[in-house]
Amino acid sequence: MRKPPPAPAVRFRVDPAYVPADKAARRMGLTPDQFVECRRRLYARGFPVPDETTGLYDIEAIDRWRMRQRPDLYPEVQTAMPAVEPAPRTDWGARFADAEKTKGMGERFARAERTRRAKTRSGDDGRA
Known part of the structure; x- marks a missing residue:
């Protein structure tokens, strides 16, 4: 050997x-x-x-x-541009739960739900 x-x-x-x-x-x-x-x-x-x-x-x-x-x-x-906040972290379980929730809703409703959540995360609630 x-x-x-x-x-x-x-x-x-x-x-x-x-x-x-x-x-x-x-x-x-x-x-x-x-x-x-x-x-x-x-x-x-x-x-x-x-x-x-x-x-x-x-x-x-x-x-x-x-x-x-x-x-x-x-x-x-020092940065000249304002810092961009990172997207909130979600675990795989939360992502799976969201996917399951929107699975049976139909594509049109699911798209509207994703848009609503994105606006909520960005702080834009759509009110004037």
Whole structure:
């Protein structure tokens, strides 16, 4: 039986894109306990929330948020256009329930229902 080839002597470091809360705290110069204490206030100021699946923080989003807090020091990070809010996240169960609800309604009614929901999400209720 042959031995597998030896591992190369040079290994490349791979920096993670997502980090746990204690690493996010260190990135902000806080202890994990301090981070837990002021997490709600940070979220209120637009601090990136952790990924809903993994619970990990996007390190680049943290850095960009931090730079946006000081436009006098980082003017290149400021956007000229207003930020577009992301579409609300729905899980597969909610999507399936919506599809089942509109399944028997007929195509015309389903199209009207989708239009109504899109207007509701955008804040346009159709009133003058």
